[in-house]
Amino acid sequence: MTDSLTVDELDRQLLQALQIDGRAPFSAIAEVTGVSAHTVARRYHRMRASAGLRVVGRGAATRSRWMLRIRCAPDAAGTVAAGIARRADTSFVALTSGTSELLLVLDAVDEESAAVLLDRLARTPTIVSVTAQQLLRTVHGGPDGWFAKCGALTTEQVTALRLASSARTVPARTVPARDDVDRLLLRELGRDGRAGYPVLGASVQLSEASVRRRLARLQASGAVYFDLQFDAGRLGYHMVALLWLTVVPPALEATGAELARHPEVAFVAATTGGANLVAAVICCDADALYSYLTRRVAALHAVTQVETATVLRQIKQLR
Structure with a gap:
């Protein structure tokens, strides 16, 4: 049906x-x-x-928000993702194209509760590594849905x-x-x-x-x-990807605002870490994602580096 x-x-x-x-x-x-x-x-x-x-x-988000990238032992990512998705303080969980990596957004009550979870994850035998970036400001997303x-x-x-x-x-x-x-x-x-x-x-x-x-x-x-x-695939959009962008600091706000105007972009936030912007994009297919990266993103001259990870399975929806 x-x-x-x-x-x-x-x-x-x-x-x-x-x-x-x-x-x-x-x-x-x-x-x-x-x-x-x-x-x-x-x-x-x-x-x-x-x-x-x-x-x-x-x-409305009133908590400390973090994006975590978790590398798992082979064949363990699905089990770890399912367990994390059941937590009330996670608002996004996805398996990426690396198959052993998962991404999640943690809505922590405060920095201390985030630290407790990070320590627990780091001591989990099936988890190889955890990278955490605090989301400083959401530029696009939440009420401004895709x-x-x-x-x-x-x-x-x-x-x-x-x-x-x-x-x-x-x-x-x-x-x-x-x-x-x-x-x-x-x-x-x-x-x-x-x-x-x-x-x-x-x-x-x-x-x-x-x-x-x-x-x-x-x-x-x-x-x-x-x-x-709603499944965007029913509208012909079958490719979801996360982009980590390194932007020269003076242009961070303007670049985030420009990304937010792109039809492909569902979410943009300024973040701590090596990359200072993270974005979720939705495209028709791999070729459309390539065109977006080589045309729209490449035209953002303040962007000095981009890392891309496609989403294989989204377990909780980013907001």
């Missing part, structure tokens, strides 16, 4: 709309796409049932969706401190970002109106955002 699904232009429009506003009513998406709300709902549920489409609520770049919607349609989204939130100047109710709400949204207000209210034992106000406040302040999970 999964293999028989064909993604057409309306599906692409729906994916882009959900990346822009994961909780947009089907009626709002229908208005900008020119079809009925019933058609939008049917397409959404079809992709959810047959292709694993998910809208997921995420809490599906927002797919170009299925016009500029006018995107503007209309963003205006409708902002009208459903309330102004907020600061990120509110999360309480126990917020954490329970985020946990429920992590299971289904489009869960209805009655379901959310029951999960945190609040009225529908109270949950609606609380979620609007969290969204407006940036304390919560909605991410989209």
Whole structure:
């Protein structure tokens, strides 16, 4: 059933709309796409049932984030990756083209908890080496998901969706401190970002109106955002790669911003270590990745070195 699904232009429009506003009513998406709300709902549920489409609520990153490269003994990488993926403090886990190397992003509570995990990994017999880089600043990613770049919607349609989204939130100047109710709400949204207000209210034992106000406040302040999970291969993009770029320091910020504008780029962050930028890119195939490296990346004159690793299997999605 999964293999028989064909993604057409309306599906692409729906994916882009959900990346822009994961909780947009089907009626709002229908208005900008020119079809009925019933058609939008049917397409959404079809992709959810047959292709694993998910809208997921995420809490804004407030922790110490690290990217780890772990080299394992032969045939051990898959087992190690599965164990790490089960940890609540990992947000990305993938096996790379080296087959014995895995990459992960650790969302640590603080530097001390990161150090504890690093020490534990270093003492694991099947792990040969661990390299850790702290992510200093995320330039692109999180709320700015890759599906927002797919170009299925016009500029006018995107503007209309963003205006409708902002009208459903309330102004907020600061990120509110999360309480126990917020954490329970985020946990429920992590299971289904489009869960209805009655379901959310029951999960945190609040009225529908109270949950609606609380979620609007969290969204407006940036304390919560909605991410989209969908196999980009169904859109014809079968190659995912991580790039580590060494950039001359005066041009670091400008180069990161330029990378963020590339349609291929899903994630960019400034990092510690020998390379000071890391990026995740999504391309159609190996030839398209080669063209991206030799044209788009090669045109970034402040980049002095690039290391590339393709992803064989992604176990947790980068955000």
